[in-house]
Structures are given as structure tokens and as C-alpha cells.
Amino acid sequence: MSIKRFYPISRLVLGMVLAISLFSCVKDQNFHSNEEVEMYKLADIDLVQPVAMDAIDAAAAELSFALSSTIDKVGVKEAIEYCNLNANDIIKTIAEDYGVEIKRTSLKLRNHSNKPSKDEKLILDFYAKQESLGKACAGEMSKVDGIYKYYYPIYVAENCTQCHGVAGESLNKKAAKKLAALYLNDHAQGYQTGDLRGMWVVTFTK
Numbered sequence: 726m727s728i729k730r731f732y733p734i735s736r737l738v739l740g741m742v743l744a745i746s747l748f749s750c751v752k753d754q755n756f757h758s759n760e761e762v763e764m765y766k767l768a769d770i771d772l773v774q775p776v777a778m779d780a781i782d783a784a785a786a787e788l789s790f791a792l793s794s795t796i797d798k799v800g801v802k803e804a805i806e807y808c809n810l811n812a813n814d815i816i817k818t819i820a821e822d823y824g825v826e827i828k829r830t831s832l833k834l835r836n837h838s839n840k841p842s843k844d845e846k847l848i849l850d851f852y853a854k855q856e857s858l859g860k861a862c863a864g865e866m867s868k869v870d871g872i873y874k875y876y877y878p879i880y881v882a883e884n885c886t887q888c889h890g891v892a893g894e895s896l897n898k899k900a901a902k903k904l905a906a907l908y909l910n911d912h913a914q915g916y917q918t919g920d921l922r923g924m925w926v927v928t929f930t931k
């Protein structure tokens with residue numbers, strides 16, 4: 726697997742730090758020996774970033790609308806069930822409109838089929854490090870096996886804590902019970918507003 730990452734010039738210094746850490750991770754994980762980490766190609770970012778951000782905005786808006794209207798109509802517990810059944814299909818429909826693949830992933834998963842791939846784990850670890858330093862995370866781009874991928878952080882808004890917050894506080898008991906029934910190993914609780922929750926990944930398959 727080869728991973729190339731690209732950095733806008735304004736973040737070249739950050740890019741250099743990342744390139745070094747990414748390269749060492751690549752070596753640690755025994756990827757194919759001729760990988761290279763390629764720095765900075767503004768033209769590629771110009772092409773990929775706007776489409777990726779439009780697709781992410783559309784998927785986030787659609788999900789947010791579906792969840793908040795379900796909560797308003799039938800309540801949080803039922804909206805959890807709705808999300809369990811429909812979230813990935815909603816995202817897939819938007820992805821098809823844009824001719825890309827879209828996923829959400831995290832270091833603390835609820836649905837383990839959303840687990841990160843190796844390159845995604847590298848970016849999630851980097852985001853987690855940024856968060857621990859009190860720094861904001863930004864969009865990142867890579868080329869994995871010749872395919873562009875764009876990553877964008879997901880932060881917790883207040884309304885997310887109804888389903889991702891602290892059980893017995895923002896996450897009410899009925900909702901916590903429903904989550905326990907649906908997900909064996911739910912690590913996606915205990916969040917506060919403003920926490921880093923995970924990231925969007927847009928893959929340019931064509």
C-alpha cells in the first residue's frame with residue numbers, strides 16, 4: 726500500500742512534521758518498502774477539496790435533518806433505532822450523487838463496521854494528538870494506492886450529546902438502554918460538546 730499526502734503551502738511546516746511521523750508509521754507497519762510520502766501539490770488539493778467538502782456538507786445536512794426530525798416526531802430512543810437502520814444508507818445515497826465513497830469513522834466506535842483503515846487510523850491519531858494539544862484539526866488529503874482520500878474532523882455539537890453524551894446526564898436512561906441493546910461494544914458515549922468525535926472520509930474511487 727502506498728500513501729502519499731499533500732499539504733497546502735500555508736501548512737508546509739506542519740506538513741513536514743506530519744510527513745516525518747507518517748513515514749515512520751508506514752515503516753513501523755511494514756508496508757511495501759518503496760513507499761514515498763509526497764509533499765504539497767496544490768493543484769490536486771484544488772481539485773479534490775471542494776468536491777469532498779460539498780459531499781460532506783450534503784451528507785451532514787441530510788443526516789442532521791433526518792435525526793432531528795425523527796427526534797422531534799418520536800423521541801431520542803426511537804431516533805437511535807432509526808440511525809442504526811438508516812445512517813449508512815443516507816450517507817451512501819449522497820455519496821452516489823457525488824460519485825465518491827463517504828464514511829464516518831472514529832477511534833471510539835459505536836458501529837464497528839465503521840472502523841478505520843490503516844491510513845484513516847494515522848489521520849485519527851494525528852487529530853487526537855492535535856486535540857490533546859488544544860489545537861483545531863483541519864481537512865487532510867492523501868493518495869492511497871493511487872486513489873485520493875480527503876479527511877475532515879467531526880466535532881460534537883450539543884444535540885449530539887443526546888446519543889453520544891454521558892449516560893444519565895445528556896444521554897438519558899432510555900436512550901442508553903436502547904444503545905446497549907443495539908450495540909455490544911459502544912465506545913461512542915461520554916462526549917461533551919466541542920469534543921472531537923471522529924472524521925469524515927471521502928474516497929475518490931473514479
Ligand code: HEC
Pocket residue numbers: 789792796801804805806808809810812813829830831833834835836837839879880881882884885886887888889913922923924
Ligand atoms: C438519535 C441519536 C443520535 C444522534 C442525535 C447523533 N448520533 Fe451519531 N450515531 C448514532 C448511532 C445509533 C450511530 C451508529 C450508526 C450505525 O450503526 O451505523 C452513530 C454513529 C456515529 C458516527 C460513526 C462512528 C461510529 O462510532 O460508529 C459518528 C462519527 C457520529 N455518530 C457522530 C455524531 C455527531 C457529530 C452527532 C451530532 C451532530 C451525532 N452523531 C448525533 C446515534 C446518534
